[in-house]
Amino acid sequence: MNMIQNAKDQVLDLTVSAYQKAAAEGLLPQDAAVTPSVEIPKDTANGDYTTTFCLAAAKALKKNPRQVAQILMDHMDLSGSYFTSVEMAGPGFLNFRLGNKWFRDTVACVEQEGAAYGCNDTLKGQKIMVEFVSANPTGPMHMGNARGGVLGDTLASVLQKSGADVWREFYVNDAGNQIEKFAKSLEARYLQIIKGEDAVEFPEDGYHGDDIRELAQAFYDREGEKYLDCDQKTRHDALARFGLDNNIPKMQRDLARYGITYDQWFFESSLHESGYVADSVQALTDLGYTYEKDGALWLHTSRILAENLKKAGKSDADIEKLGLKDDVLRRANGFYTYFAADIAYHRNKFAVRGFDKVINVWGADHHGHVARLKGAMDALGLDGEHRLDIVLMQLVKLVRDGEVVRMSKRTGKAISLTDLLDEIPVDACRYFFNAKPETQMEFDLGLAVREDSENPVYYVQYAHARICTLLKALEAEGYTVPAAGEVDFSLLSGEAEQALIKKIAAYSQVVRLAARDYDPSHINRYLTELAGDFHRFYTACRIKGEERPVLLARLKLADTARSVLKNAMTLIGCTAPEKM
Secondary structure, three states: OHHHHHHHOOHHHHHHHHHHHHHHHOOOOOOOOOOOOEEOOOOHHOOOOOOOOHHHHHHHHHHHHHHHHHHHHHHHOOOOOOOEEEEEEEOEEEEEEOOOHHHHHHHEEEHHHHHHHHOOOOOOOOOEEEEEEOOOOOOOHHHHHHHHHHHHHHHHHHHEEEEEEEEEEEOOOOOHHHHHHHHHHHHHHHHHHHOHHOOOOOOOOOOOOHHHHHHHHHHHHHHOOOOOOOOOOOOOHHHHHHHHHHHHHHHHHHHHHHOOOOOEEEHHHHHOOOOOHHHHHHHHOOHHHHEEEEEEEOOHHHHHHHHHHHHHHOHHHHHHHHOOOOEEEEOOOOOOOOOOOHHHHHHHHHHHHHOOOEEEEEEHHHHHHHHHHHHHHOOOOOOOOHHHEEEEEEOEEEEOOEOOOOOOOOOOOOHHHHHHHHHHHHHHHHHHHHOOOOOOOOHHHHHHOOOOOOOHHHHHHHHHHHHHHHHHHHHHHHOOOOHHOOOHHHOOOOOOHHHHHHHHOOHHHHHHHHHHHHHHHHHHHHHHHHHHHHHHHHHHHOOOOOOOOHHHHHHHHHHHHHHHHHHHHHHHOOOOOOOO
């Protein structure tokens, strides 16, 4: 239940009802076609909700806005509502002040819904895939993968909380040029083990990391010189298979350690083996969107994008300035490009598996690929413009003591996801990386392990632990958390108490915003604010030692804050410790 929306709806109903009563008495003209706008004012000193109906309807009602406001107030019945008063302000605003019923119902809502509090049905009936990380399986996962993993996983959770049927997927690029390069790199290291490093030249464009050396050594330890004298294709296939069979499970273990699991690991090779890449390219050819040049098959990307831009109102001159280019789908040697496979993969998402919406979390360096892929889906009649969404995330800069960090203390190599998780708690990693996707972020390694209020994840977790400690202490004294129906909410009339309840009520709205904006960092900001409101309440409002009715009312409020803190922490994949 969304108590903020409920209050807004009630303001609208009360305003419309008052207008209809006044119109029935002939004090205002009938049928003014104005829907009240209801907002929460920035300064709530004069009221918790406000409507501009009187200002918007004044012309139609042929009266001064303040005259309209006075008439409406005279005909407004607040009995049984969430509000204790309505007042006129400024040129004709109507300001409504919340009463005990709304505060009680908000706490009761959290009590009743428990872990489901914050859920909504705005995306009900939508089948949505979130594809994220999809790192090359040729080496260790890096910082971009660390950030993309959190953003994708948390976004998927936020969409689920908003009613969507969500599918998490990792696309494994186990075909194409990068796998051939992977095999050649392993081959060189394998042959160097047998013949000596000076005897075998390492490919200049190969993968130079120590992980390649370690894989080649493991392959040699298992197979010996078995693949020394065989044909190159057999050796490449065996080395690539061995490398992938080692790397992919390691990626899965690292991501599981990070709190991330997938519904499916989808292999690019399956698209080639099934003929679906060739079929997808043929579909584009049948639609007239391909042509041959220099022995290769090209997609008329420039034409597709130009057609879309014209539909959007762009002039030919504007389009020409963009310098749109076409893309190769099948090379002269008969091999399909990565772009052709990507088109087939996304066609599979829509046409075969029937997702209503597909969301990809990509690094910002892939921005040039967005319009091309959407355009290809449009050309196939799959409405890529509206059904395919790309969340672009900026780079991560690791910092320690004000200095940029590129190497792991432990290994002396470039920091991988594994290195990061060895140094920083998973909760801190997930909380820090769940920042606004489009902002370049600095991950302060020192801050992430600090145990004080400067560390945001510690600050939030400490609020939860503080409440749990309070509950145990009071339980030892014979006090248990009462049900909402047993609490006298008129005793929670202080500014800090009501501010905390209002923040608790805001959670449902925040979840909706996070889903709408594809920005799960809304939850982080909310958690920090909720923890702050609790700490202020705890400082201002004594609990232990108060008269029993006051103690129980405040105890119930503290426990309600604990429940929502845990709810939101769980949503972003962090734990809510009971002691720290």
